[in-house]
Amino acid sequence: MSDLSSTPLLRTALVWSGIVTAVLAIVGGVVGLIAAGTSGLWSALVAVLMAAVFLAFTIVSILVANRFYGDPLFVPIFFGAVMGGWILKFVVFLIVLFVLRDQPWLTPMVFLGALVASIVASLVVDVVVMIRMRIPTVSDARLPTAAQIEEGERGAGDSSAPRG
DSSP states (O other): OOOOTHHHHHHHHHHHHHHHHHHHHHHHHHHHHHHHHHHHHHHHHHHHHHHHHHHHHHHHHHHHHHTTTTSTTHHHHHHHHHHHHHHHHHHHHHHHHHHHHTOTTOOHHHHHHHHHHHHHHHHHHHHHHHHHSOOOSSOSOOOOOHHHHHHTOOOTTOOSOOOO
16 A cells, blocks of 8 residues: 555645644734633634634545555545545534534634634645645556556556457
8 A cells, every 4th residue: 555645745734734723823812812802812712723623624534535545445435534524524613603603702703803814824824735745747646567558457547448
């Protein structure tokens, strides 16, 4: 079993997202504290943490699914893990929002600002990591050997009809 070329990219995005989350927690906490006191501090910290957990969940689900690379059922496992994780994340996100909606300590505008800032920062990290990583246009592909071509063998993932 070999690693996919996307694995280092995803790990780098996860590390940088963690660093950005720590910075956002500090900045958001200070801004929230100045804007709305202790309530603003907790609102910003909860929003940043919530965004970090939900955004990291996607990367982690892809990394876990990538461990099955090479398995004949890789594609269904991959999409099942990613889509299942996305649906679970969406449902839990809505539940958390409904629970937090009526909390007396929550300052809605600070929460919204910190949540949006965290999501935008995460997207910026993803774009920067993608731009800086050097992944060939065609990756994780194996070309057939001369013997396989002569014999008309089909390789894994080769959907063309065998010669003969």
